[in-house]
Amino acid sequence: MDRHKDPEKPYRGRFAPSPTGPLHLGSLLCAVASFVDARHHAGSWHLRIDDLDTPRIQSGATSAILEILESAGLTWDGPVLYQSRQLEKYDAALSCLEQQGLVYACTCSRKALQQLSAQKGTPGVYPGYCSNKDNPPTIAHALRLRTDSTAIGFKDRIQGYQEQDVSHRVGDFIVRRKDRIHAYQIAVVVDDQSQGISHVVRGIDLLESTARQIFLQRKLSLSSPLYAHIPLVVDPQGTKLSKQSGAKGIRNKRVSKVVHDALCLLRHPPPVDMANASSPELLSWAIEIWDIQKLEKLESVA
Ligand code: GLU
Ligand code: ZN
Numbered sequence: 001m002d003r004h005k006d007p008e009k010p011y012r013g014r015f016a017p018s019p020t021g022p023l024h025l026g027s028l029l030c031a032v033a034s035f036v037d038a039r040h041h042a043g044s045w046h047l048r049i050d051d052l053d054t055p056r057i058q059s060g061a062t063s064a065i066l067e068i069l070e071s072a073g074l075t076w077d078g079p080v081l082y083q084s085r086q087l088e089k090y091d092a093a094l095s096c097l098e099q100q101g102l103v104y105a106c107t108c109s110r111k112a113l114q115q116l117s118a119q120k121g122t123p124g125v126y127p128g129y130c131s132n133k134d135n136p137p138t139i140a141h142a143l144r145l146r147t148d149s150t151a152i153g154f155k156d157r158i159q160g161y162q163e164q165d166v167s168h169r170v171g172d173f174i175v176r177r178k179d180r181i182h183a184y185q186i187a188v189v190v191d192d193q194s195q196g197i198s199h200v201v202r203g204i205d206l207l208e209s210t211a212r213q214i215f216l217q218r219k220l221s222l223s224s225p226l227y228a229h230i231p232l233v234v235d236p237q238g239t240k241l242s243k244q245s246g247a248k249g250i251r252n253k254r255v256s257k258v259v260h261d262a263l264c265l266l267r268h269p270p271p272v273d274m275a276n277a278s279s280p281e282l283l284s285w286a287i288e289i290w291d292i293q294k295l296e297k298l299e300s301v302a
Pocket of ligand 2: 105106107108129130131
């Protein structure tokens, strides 16, 4: 078992839900996996609320999330970090990129971009349309980061070696949106740094974003955490659980039942004599025997 604590680099994990609705089974799985992985490594576990995307935030969601975590015994260390209170840090990171000449204004509309990238046969890739234009700052614009064709490689602890050329895959990407909201990609990099996160355990839907985050970390001279992307929860037919069905699943069940289900999905089914165990008991049991390799290469679980 790899339970030793490395004094050079203490394990600091985190869970970073978006308060866009109640926790659903997929996000609870991330909470349980990142918590158990952190505690198994005698690490700390931190909570961040990703509340930047104000138009999508649902009032009351944050307190509902905190309540579920508390009642499950998923206790976090230190204060909760709210992204909405870190805006100055994101601006400082943007200026650092600007000083390197890496940021430019993009006035393209979503519709124009769809047409342009489809014409070029590369849907979803920014075609660099504004990269050499001097868009006047008075026009509403997004800020994009200049990418280059370096292959970004990293070893995911679950999904194995990954490699992506960001310029090829997504192109120059947005670091501040047209509505002036900082993009998730830059916020997550700044926050993982300021919370001193050493290990990120999160859903596989973000595997795609990781190369962009590592690209940003390099441009900002930040170290990269280790990444582990856990499988997506699907229904027995193989379709992604909708937010509604996953959320309902949580609300209608006892929290210990949900944590039990989560551990089964994470390939750590509790023994039969723990059928009536409380959530903290189930978590302590999982922390002892946790082996993230049981999820190796798994992209979805049902
Ligand atoms: N807030 C993001 C989400 O709920 C997670 C961000 C992250 O783990 O990096 O999808
Ligand atoms: Zn543009």
